[in-house]
Amino acid sequence: MRSTPSFKLAAADNSSGTWTPSGGVQFLTVPLELAGQRIDNFLLARLKGVPRSRIYRILRKGEVRVNKGRVKAEYKLKTGDVVRVPPLRVADTAPAPLAGASLRQLVKASILYDDNGLLVINKPVGLAVHGGSGIRLGLIEVLRQIYPQSPFIELVHRLDRDTSGAIMVARKRAVLQHVQADLRSGRVDKSYLALAAGKWPRSRRVVEACLRKNTLKSGERMVSVHPDGKPSVSRFQVLERFRAATLLAVKPVTGRTHQIRVHAQFVGCPLAGDDKYTPDDVNRRFRSLGLKRLFLHSASVGCQLPDGEKVVVAAPLPDELGALLKRLREEMG
Template sequence: MTEIQNGSLGVHFVKIDENHDGQRIDNFLLGRLKGVPKSRVYRILRKGEVRVNGSRVKAEYRLQVGDAVRIPPVRVAERDVPAGPSPKLQQLLEQNIVYEDTAFLVVNKPAGLAVHGGSGVSLGLIESLRATRPSAPFLELVHRLDRETSGCLMIAKKRSMLRHLQDEMRAGRVVKVYQALCCGSWPKGMKRISAPLRKNELKSGERVVKVDPDGKASVTHFQVLHRYRGATLLEVALETGRTHQIRVHCQFAGCPLAGDEKYADVECNRQMREKGLRRMFLHAGQLEVSLPDGQLVDIRSPLPGDLAALLTNLE
């Protein structure tokens, strides 16, 4: 992306490259004009202050390689700049990259690290990775993992790959397999749960997901790997990818995830803490994706040491 600034007027002219090809103009502006209220961004679009190749465009216009975008001078509110990632965190992220090519990478996300900033988190994995690789022109999350979930997380290095991988996920062609420890004895013969999920927001702002007939279709597949006294180790495959899907479907089956504070079994969690569990037992252990050229990539991440140690203690 090439940028030219007219110093006397404060007008910016940006030439679009492949990293923004296909992106909506409103999303492009929201990403560039951080700190500017969303209403202000849409107002300058409606008034025609933003131009593409000299012409007015609507918010849904999709940018193309070579487009020249005129961005008017906009006052950006001063904000406290969050501290960057520590050298230790930067090193940890680089060490946890389990796959990388020219178009995307997969990082073995540590538990406890949010995938992005917001909701009281100033710095997430994606912001930390961008700070670690300041010369990378494009780094975007392909999907998300809950903060306490560890394992395989895809990051696109090109917008074309971002679109490809998200299209693959929407079509159900990306295999995502997790290992989960649930409380109690998993019902025999229960290998598939199809229960619609609805996302609700409490007055506190907390998100809670519940099984609801009016919710979105949600399907999860389960396979018992091992039965312990008071707990069951499961291999879980997602057919759909709803917020908190595995957690809520396990709760729906009467066997919530060990260490899950939101959909918890309080007594089970207490017993698991005594055995050494310090977080929710959910690990994204495998991703299988097809690249644009048809190559199939199978990426695996072994169970982290803290979760493996817990299983040893349960034996």
Template sequence: MQNGCFGVHFVHVDENHAGQRIDNFLLGRLKGVPKSRVYRILRKGEVRVNGSRAKAEYRLQVGDAVRIPPIRVAEREVSAGPSPKLQQLLEQNIVYEDAGFLVINKPAGLAVHGGSGVSQGLIESLRATRPSAPFLELVHRLDRETSGCLMIAKKRSMLRHLQEEMRASRVVKVYQALCCGRWPKGMKRISAPLRKNELKSGERIVKVDPDGKVSVTHFQVLHRYHAATLLEVALETGRTHQIRVHCQFAGCPLAGDEKYGVDDCNRQMRQKGLRRMFLHAAQLQVHLPGDQVVEIRSPLPDDLASFLTTLE
């Protein structure tokens, strides 16, 4: 790493940063600066908004002039960026786009963001593919092995709107999932609170726990196979690993799920050709500002569709 230094500079806030806390705004701009240093320059009044001191919790408004003082940063090594093949794949997999957001059919195996040994995820790769885009942020997340509909906001105002819609349970999310065994007849709804736990190894795991957060999932059987059941799954809440843990709770974990699944079932499914967890985000329905309703569908990808034919 090499050290660099920013001189005093001013940033004028546009709509993409309106409503953002100034501490988060600075952390995003001053990559390589320790968080403690960012909060120190705020406390000391070195950061000014329209000529006045600003507290960390101040929310920016359109037209604000933010003065950022000289600050030394550690320049991180620049990653190679996404390959031309990945850039082309991402653009080809955009299934809906307007001025405010886009929906991409996320390929299985691609993490939504970098971290935990992943240098570049989908969002970093998409930003590199569209360098002139002023704002691209994940609205929600999908597990690395899950394919299907993923929303990306192109404006901060749309990010706030879509996340508020999700908090109010007004976004319809429908998945297709293959579970091991025979799904219990009549089981169409599971309401079981979920709680995140961290193991000594540092791995995070989610469990059904009376002290967890309210979690509700709706299920409909699409097809019964000899040793598996194809389900349509709709989320009423959106907890981490919710579908995977609720299926495990029902005694029918997802096929190919290495964390919550059953080894014998996973081994049998691998022998039949399943190469990953069978979970696909098949449908989204969202209400946009102005009461426009958008419905996006993503068909089952070829690898999962062809695998089902082996179960017939």
């Protein structure tokens, strides 16, 4: 009878943060880059295929030990901690598959900045930022395969699967904590390019509308403006007007799911190519002009690193979006 594989962390004298499938009790020495992370999040991020409930159960029962002692789920790891993980059965679903050579090359070619513990990627449209909800391979999984010796690679923020452009990924925990703190306080600059259907109102430069997430019976996630939702603010600037569309620069003050897309719909100018929030008849016109995706692109990101260095990275507009703008300009004569 074929046995179910276990998930093994590297030996205690290995501080690289790597792990391999194997059996028996396993140990890992925590490197500097992972210091400060909660033990539950540490395990959840690494024991792919092990049910979440199982991970919390072994923490409650004391089967996970840090420096030979029991710890609670909220315990924050320190450099040099030795984590003991008991033998665990991985679920029947396989771990994230290896990325193919073409996908790895695409992501490598999309790296815009890699220094001082920060990566900025020009995320291709259609690539999810992480696996989950039926998606087993996302940007973060590909990056971990590209950088197998890097003990820490985590998303600083997210982009929708249908959105392209600049996204920040931390290669050091100190960078992640610092930039995310700045995100929460509004000190990180994020700028998007969006094409809205119709004529954007000249006086509408700021949209403040509470957003609430809903899950349909089909499992599809939708967002709507609702008084019981979370406060959300976006700033819009008109860059160029066409016959039946408006090119906008957008700066989201808050970072809610689908925020720019729903705020544009709320104003009455939904985004071109948006199959969730834009009527089919509106999208049909843009498809006739060659648009096959959502016109929303993360054009630039800017932040300050823990050492005070300021980083600003721009992501060029994809060719297919630039081609659509050219056709719209030709329509104007």
